[in-house]
Amino acid sequence: MALPIYASPLERLWHYVYLVLCGLIFFFLIAPILVIIPLSFNAEPYFTFTQKMLTFDSEGYSMRWYDNLLTFGMQEPGAARDGNWWADVWTNAAWVKAAKNSVIIGFFATILATSLGTLAALGLSRPEMPYQKAIMAVLISPMIVPIIITATGLFFFYSATGLANSYLGVILAHATLGIPFVIITVTATLAGFDRSLLRASANLGAGPVRTFFKVQLPLITPGVVSGALFAFVTSFDEVVVVLFVGSHEQQTIPRQMWNGIREQISPSILAVATLLVIISIALLTTVELLRRRSERLRGMSPT
Amino acid sequence: MTDMADTAQMQTDVAGALRTPDGRPLKQALAQAERRAKIRAFLLVLPLLAFVLLTFIIPIGQMLSRSVLNDTFSANMPALTEWFRENPGAQPDEAAFEALVLDLRVARESRTQGAVGTRINYEVPGTRSLFTGTARRVDSLEPPFREAVLDVDENWARRDLWAAMRSAAQPVTLNFYQAAVDRKISPEGRFQRADDQSRIYVKLFIRTFLLSLVITGLCLILGFPVAHLLAVLPMRKASLLLILVLLPFWTSLLVRTTSWMVLLQGQGVINNTLVALGILSDDGRLAMMYNQTGTIIAMTHILLPFMILPLYSVMKTIPPSYARAARSLGATSWTTFRRIYVPQTVPGIGAGAILVFILAVGYYITPALVGGATGTLISNQIAFHMLSSLNWSLAAALAAMLLAAVLVLYWVYDRIVGIDNMKLG
Numbered sequence: 001m002a003l004p005i006y007a008s009p010l011e012r013l014w015h016y017v018y019l020v021l022c023g024l025i026f027f028f029l030i031a032p033i034l035v036i037i038p039l040s041f042n043a044e045p046y047f048t049f050t051q052k053m054l055t056f057d058s059e060g061y062s063m064r065w066y067d068n069l070l071t072f073g074m075q076e077p078g079a080a081r082d083g084n085w086w087a088d089v090w091t092n093a094a095w096v097k098a099a100k101n102s103v104i105i106g107f108f109a110t111i112l113a114t115s116l117g118t119l120a121a122l123g124l125s126r127p128e129m130p131y132q133k134a135i136m137a138v139l140i141s142p143m144i145v146p147i148i149i150t151a152t153g154l155f156f157f158y159s160a161t162g163l164a165n166s167y168l169g170v171i172l173a174h175a176t177l178g179i180p181f182v183i184i185t186v187t188a189t190l191a192g193f194d195r196s197l198l199r200a201s202a203n204l205g206a207g208p209v210r211t212f213f214k215v216q217l218p219l220i221t222p223g224v225v226s227g228a229l230f231a232f233v234t235s236f237d238e239v240v241v242v243l244f245v246g247s248h249e250q251q252t253i254p255r256q257m258w259n260g261i262r263e264q265i266s267p268s269i270l271a272v273a274t275l276l277v278i279i280s281i282a283l284l285t286t287v288e289l290l291r292r293r294s295e296r297l298r299g300m301s302p303t
Numbered sequence: 304m305t306d307m308a309d310t311a312q313m314q315t316d317v318a319g320a321l322r323t324p325d326g327r328p329l330k331q332a333l334a335q336a337e338r339r340a341k342i343r344a345f346l347l348v349l350p351l352l353a354f355v356l357l358t359f360i361i362p363i364g365q366m367l368s369r370s371v372l373n374d375t376f377s378a379n380m381p382a383l384t385e386w387f388r389e390n391p392g393a394q395p396d397e398a399a400f401e402a403l404v405l406d407l408r409v410a411r412e413s414r415t416q417g418a419v420g421t422r423i424n425y426e427v428p429g430t431r432s433l434f435t436g437t438a439r440r441v442d443s444l445e446p447p448f449r450e451a452v453l454d455v456d457e458n459w460a461r462r463d464l465w466a467a468m469r470s471a472a473q474p475v476t477l478n479f480y481q482a483a484v485d486r487k488i489s490p491e492g493r494f495q496r497a498d499d500q501s502r503i504y505v506k507l508f509i510r511t512f513l514l515s516l517v518i519t520g521l522c523l524i525l526g527f528p529v530a531h532l533l534a535v536l537p538m539r540k541a542s543l544l545l546i547l548v549l550l551p552f553w554t555s556l557l558v559r560t561t562s563w564m565v566l567l568q569g570q571g572v573i574n575n576t577l578v579a580l581g582i583l584s585d586d587g588r589l590a591m592m593y594n595q596t597g598t599i600i601a602m603t604h605i606l607l608p609f610m611i612l613p614l615y616s617v618m619k620t621i622p623p624s625y626a627r628a629a630r631s632l633g634a635t636s637w638t639t640f641r642r643i644y645v646p647q648t649v650p651g652i653g654a655g656a657i658l659v660f661i662l663a664v665g666y667y668i669t670p671a672l673v674g675g676a677t678g679t680l681i682s683n684q685i686a687f688h689m690l691s692s693l694n695w696s697l698a699a700a701l702a703a704m705l706l707a708a709v710l711v712l713y714w715v716y717d718r719i720v721g722i723d724n725m726k727l728g
Contacts, residue, residue: 011636022532025525026547032562032604033554035572039565047565048575116351123347128340135348136722137713142359144713146665148682149702152689153362156369156699176358179351184725237555240667244689257557261564261672270565273558280553284546287553 033277040065040270047267065271069095072268095272098256105167105252106235109174113231116175117182118224122212124183125190136183143180150177151244158245165247173241178231185230189223189294222294226287233283363706370699374474375422379415380406384472395465400448403459407434407441425694426467426478433458479700504684504701511680514598515663519610521603522659523652526610530651533611534618545615552608560669563601567592567673593675601669606662610655613720617651654720661712665705681705 003015043062044050052060071077073094079085089096123129124136142150154173155164163169193216201211217224239254246255253272260269321329377384382402390399410416420434437455444451452459470478485502529548533541551559566572569588577583591597621644629639667682674683681701688698716722 006630018528019532022528025529026544028525028604029551029607030547032559032566033551036558036562036565039572046570047568048570048572112354116354120348120351123344126340126344126347128337129344129348130341133717133722135352137717138360139351139355140722140725141713142355144661144716145363145709146667146682146705148665148667148685149363149366149706149709150359152685152698152702153364153366154358155689156365156695157362160365172358176355179355233553237557239557240686254555254557257561258668261557261561269561273555273561276555276558280555281550284549284553288542288546288549 036270037274037277040267040274042267042270045267047270065267068266068268069093069271073097094251095253095256095268098251098253101250102236102252102254105170105174105250106232108171109178109235110228110232112171112175113178113182114224114228117179117227117231118186118220121183121186121190122216125187125193136187139183140180142176147177147238147240151240154241155244164245165249167250170242170246170250173245174235174238175231177238177241178234181230181234182224182227185227186220186223189220193219219297222290222297226290229283229287233280366699367703367706369696370479370703371475371477373422373471373476373479373696375418376468376471377474379410379413379419380468380472382406383468387469387472394462395449397447397449400452400459401446403452404441404444404448407438411438411441421693422471423464423467425482425697426471427461427464430458430464430467433464479696480704482697483700483704504681507679507681507684508704511664514595514602514678514680515660517599518602518606518663519656519660521599522607522610523656525603526607526614526655527648527652530611530614530618533615534621535623548608548611548615551604552612556605556668559605560601560672563597563604564592564673567597567600592673593678595674595678597673597675598670598678598680601673602663602666605669606659609658609662613654613658614648614651617648617654621647650720654716657712657716657719661709661716664712665709 003012007015038053039047039049041061041063042050042053043060043064050060054060070089070093074088074092076085076088079088120139124132124139129135150173154169158164158169163172197215197219198211201215202208206214237254239252239258242250242252242255243258246252253276257269257272260266323329323332380403382405383399386399386402390396393399407416410419416434416438417431420431423434424431433456437452437459440455444455458464470476483504485505533544533548536544564571568574569590569592571592573591574583574588578585578588583589591600625643625647626639629643630636634642664680665682666680667686670679671683671686674680682705685698685701685705688694688701
């Protein structure tokens with residue numbers, strides 16, 4: 001944004017102060033996330049930059065905390081690193097187990113939330129839908145209700161129904177938490193969907209199912225995929241429900257981090273955090289690309 | 304669609320009323336088609352609605368019933384419960400003590416005396432051992448039971464104990480809500496404020512709301528200039544800068560909280576930098592974590608994107624020509640900002656502020672990790688009663704009160720912003 005030529009010196013000064021302030025706020029937003037990345041390569045078990053790190057001495061940096069992610073929980077971490085060692089990592093390392101659990105739970109919760117959520121969004125975006133606002137409010141509420149309340153409710157419900165300490169229980173709960181995100185993104189995409197295409201398809205002789213798969217779904221896919229990614233991230237990052245209704249068997253990455261932070265915070269946590277930041281950058285890029293694709297499909301953006 | 308095709312081929316009958324080809328009045332056929340379309344739309348939503356009902360609404364309903372329903376006492380002490388029912392308002396006589404002994408014998412068999420004792424302990428602190436201790440010797444007791452029981456422990460004569468047992472014998476009780484607003488029942492059965500050191504929940508609710516207000520205010524102060532900058536920059540630059548807002552949004556909550564722990568610690572990055580620069584002395588390090596400062600800083604950072612995104616989407620639609628018109632009519636830049644620009648951003652401010660406030664009120668993880676003793680919120684107390692003290696009914700009552708507050712805010716949000724206007728990214 002350029003200053004108008006009639007700006008007074010005071011306005012000019014304020015303009016630059018304003019830009020600096022915005023820069024500082026952006027720094028506040030992003031610096032805490034980036035600061036952990038170099039710290040995760042610390043050779044010492046500290047959470048601050050050592051003298052060696054600041055002078056870029058290679059001795060100040062190491063991969064030991066990443067290595068620790070693999071060896072922690074192994075039966076024989078000191079053995080030679082051959083096939084058996086890697087098999088040991090795969091079956092016993094605590095973080096690897098947690099990652100496997102997170103992916104399994106996240107995958108099924110996402111499938112459940114996305115399929116049910118997309119179906120419901122199709123109904124909700126029809127103009128003839130009865131009680132549209134009230135139903136929408138109920139379906140969005142898992143995002144608004146504090147997580148501790150949801151977890152408390154599920155704890156009572158699952159203890160009564162025998163779903164406690166099971167994968168199924170955690171998956172169902174995570175699907176519920178992911179549903180609002182699917183509903184919001186898919187209804188937003190459907191809002192820009194040209195409904196005359198449906199009539200055109202019917203006019204050409206396609207049934208409702210064929211119309212959905214051949215006409216509607218290809219056009220709303222970007223919205224569905226971003227909804228699914230939101231649902232996956234929600235599950236992948238969720239710790240309170242897992243703490244309340246899961247047992248030690250359902251140890252996920254966030255739960256393992258939670259335990260690590262509460263008991264004894266070690267730079268291994270920073271190594272995990274760095275990996276998670278890289279994953280979120282990848283996810284953010286995917287969602288941005290999808291959003292642009294969706295806008296192009298709908299002819300909204302000139303790019 | 305076929306219904307519409309039918310109605311399109313309507314024909315006019317002799318009397319002038321419109322009819323479909325199969326002879327039905329058009330109005331009726333149209334109503335039927337509309338009803339069918341409604342049902343079809345509803346059927347698409349039904350599976351999800353059933354799913355959310357089962358995994359969300361019913362569990363929360365069950366939690367709410369937990370907050371008023373506690374049958375630990377009435378289920379395990381049937382004889383005494385019966386005596387309370389038959390003798391309303393009476394002081395304990397020999398029959399009451401006989402019922403007590405009978406019940407304790409049964410409770411001892413089924414090992415429930417601890418649970419019963421815990422239940423009464425919520426109302427009258429320090430009485431759990433009374434139940435477990437007496438149950439241990441209950442088999443040797445002989446009539447008259449009143450003297451025998453008082454021999455074991457003369458605390459059994461306490462009037463507040465009997466008042467508490469009488470109220471606990473009611474399976475449906477508001478005791479837990481009383482406890483949640485720091486009220487208790489006096490030995491005379493009156494409703495009064497609890498002692499000073501046990502009055503914590505009202506304070507905690509007030510603290511939760513105050514901290515959430517502070518965090519919302521900070522988010523607004525920090526979010527407004529950034530959202531404005533994003534809205535006035537050209538599209539290409541804005542979408543690059545928007546990534547700086549979205550990346551924290553997509554980063555794991557635990558990762559962001561961990562980063563703040565690393566930064567704010569006594570030996571952390573900020574303190575070390577300040578000491579190295581000579582601004583602080585080594586023993587004058589700032590305590591920025593495990594107190595309210597930590598909670599406020601970390602939660603402001605975490606919730607800031609929820610303020611920026613709604614503000615940005617409103618500011619994007621504000622035409623710059625209004626501001627230019629105001630300037631050309633002689634307004635100063637400050638007046639233009641105050642009188643022309645800010646009023647147009649009010650929907651965004653409302654949406655962002657309510658969203659941030661709702662999310663802040665129910666926050667659990669971040670306060671638990673960086674809040675220490677003074678920076679924790681009501682959620683942490685609920686978790687404490689769920690996981691540590693195991694007073695589930697009190698946890699449910701506190702949760703119900705928090706839920707009521709959040710639902711009111713949610714309703715306000717719906718009135719001001721509309722749920723269907725909620726956007727992500």
